[in-house]
Amino acid sequence: MLDSILVTGGAGYIGSHVVVTLLQSGHNVIVLDNLCNSSASSLDRAYQITGRKPVFIQGDVRDRELLDKLFTQHQVSSVLHFAGLKAVGESTREPLKYYENNIVGSVGLCQAMASAGVFKLVFSSSATVYGEPEQMPISESFATGAPTNPYGRSKLMTEQVLMDLASSDPRWSIALLRYFNPVGAHPTGLIGEDPNGIPNNLLPYISQVAIGKLKELTVFGSDYPTKDGTGVRDYIHVVDLAEGHLKALQAINDKQGLNVWNLGTGRGYSVLEMIRAFEQASNRVITYRMAPRRPGDIAECWAAPDKAEKELGWKAERTLNDMMIDTWRWQSLNPNGYTE
Numbered sequence: 001m002l003d004s005i006l007v008t009g010g011a012g013y014i015g016s017h018v019v020v021t022l023l024q025s026g027h028n029v030i031v032l033d034n035l036c037n038s039s040a041s042s043l044d045r046a047y048q049i050t051g052r053k054p055v056f057i058q059g060d061v062r063d064r065e066l067l068d069k070l071f072t073q074h075q076v077s078s079v080l081h082f083a084g085l086k087a088v089g090e091s092t093r094e095p096l097k098y099y100e101n102n103i104v105g106s107v108g109l110c111q112a113m114a115s116a117g118v119f120k121l122v123f124s125s126s127a128t129v130y131g132e133p134e135q136m137p138i139s140e141s142f143a144t145g146a147p148t149n150p151y152g153r154s155k156l157m158t159e160q161v162l163m164d165l166a167s168s169d170p171r172w173s174i175a176l177l178r179y180f181n182p183v184g185a186h187p188t189g190l191i192g193e194d195p196n197g198i199p200n201n202l203l204p205y206i207s208q209v210a211i212g213k214l215k216e217l218t219v220f221g222s223d224y225p226t227k228d229g230t231g232v233r234d235y236i237h238v239v240d241l242a243e244g245h246l247k248a249l250q251a252i253n254d255k256q257g258l259n260v261w262n263l264g265t266g267r268g269y270s271v272l273e274m275i276r277a278f279e280q281a282s283n284r285v286i287t288y289r290m291a292p293r294r295p296g297d298i299a300e301c302w303a304a305p306d307k308a309e310k311e312l313g314w315k316a317e318r319t320l321n322d323m324m325i326d327t328w329r330w331q332s333l334n335p336n337g338y339t340e
């Protein structure tokens with residue numbers, strides 16, 4: 001049997017881009033996804049892009065029997081764990097659903113991995129675990145803070161579970177990747193972000209205004225202590241992010257224990273700068289109105305990316321204009337996402 005990489009949540013936005021990167025670099029890939037927030041079409045598109053197919057298993061990461069069977073039937077060398085729920089607002093209304101999926105799901109996955117003798121894990125974490133740091137840029141040496149919602153807390157708690165696990169048994173080799181704000185789409189326009197209902201995140205919202213599905217963007221807060229009063233974030237192209245996963249996977253092959261890496265660009269852009277850059281790339285006008293701050297939002301957040309550069313030999317290469325052009329290409333070629 002050939003070695004494969006298991007990608008949980010591999011049909012989703014970030015996972016599908018990582019699947020493409022893995023297939024293109026010659027890895028065999030197994031995707032486990034229950035499709036609760038995605039479509040298997042993303043994997044057909046991954047095949048169109050790469051000419052290679054991942055094995056797809058439709059199922060839940062919390063299904064221990066299924067995981068045991070998967071590990072028996074396939075020789076898995078490492079696991080990239082994307083499966084989880086990510087809607088901040090929903091997590092406040094249904095916290096148990098989030099703790100169950102994101103924490104219990106991760107614990108069950110680690111138990112199944114250990115019993116199959118698989119000890120290499122890359123976990124999708126988030127800059128939200130830093131809470132509201134006093135200083136920018138955010139480096140991995142900063143203490144984690146207090147995320148403002150159950151989604152963020154589920155990421156922080158899972159990190160803590162994985163830290164305890166790595167300290168308890170030297171066979172584990174774990175990467176915690178803290179993403180800043182992933183945006184953009186594959187340059188082919190074949191895969192991209194396909195949010196369910198009205199988007200919560202800035203760029204999918206802007207692109208739906210551009211295509212005429214939404215009337216206007218609400219800018220949450222114009223009185224932040226930032227360059228123009230609007231919130232500042234470190235937006236990173238999803239293909240750069242995907243390449244960071246490949247590098248992290250290579251790094252944990254040689255390292256033991258737990259390692260934390262920020263995946264960001266080191267640059268912050270305001271909401272107004274994002275609107276302007278999108279208008280330029282798409283040649284459309286984005287109607288917007290200013291509104292009060294969104295509860296739980298921080299003023300600004302950007303990464304110190306040097307640890308990843310030094311230790312992984314990775315840095316984000318794509319520009320803000322690349323992010324906008326690729327988002328717009330995906331949105332205009334697929335106005336209804338993966339729904340035909």
Ligand code: NAD
Pocket residue numbers: 008009010011012013014015032033034035036037038039059060061062081082083084085086101105124125126127179180181182
């Ligand atoms: P996504 O919703 O597009 O992808 C998650 C995938 O996991 C989906 O395909 C979904 O169907 C699947 N899934 C969810 N629960 C599952 C379960 N119990 N069993 C099997 N499959 C399940 O989200 P994404 O943006 O691609 O995010 C991927 C990961 O990265 C998530 O863990 C998310 O929390 C994390 N993350 C995302 C962002 C972001 O802004 N997109 C930022 C930081 C961290």
Ligand code: UDP
Pocket residue numbers: 181200201202203205217218219220221230231232233271294297
């Ligand atoms: N934002 C906004 N309008 C929206 C969505 C987001 O003004 O409809 C702002 C938000 O306040 C933040 C930035 O855009 O300053 C990025 O928000 P997003 O939800 O994409 O990511 P977050 O960093 O909050 O996870």
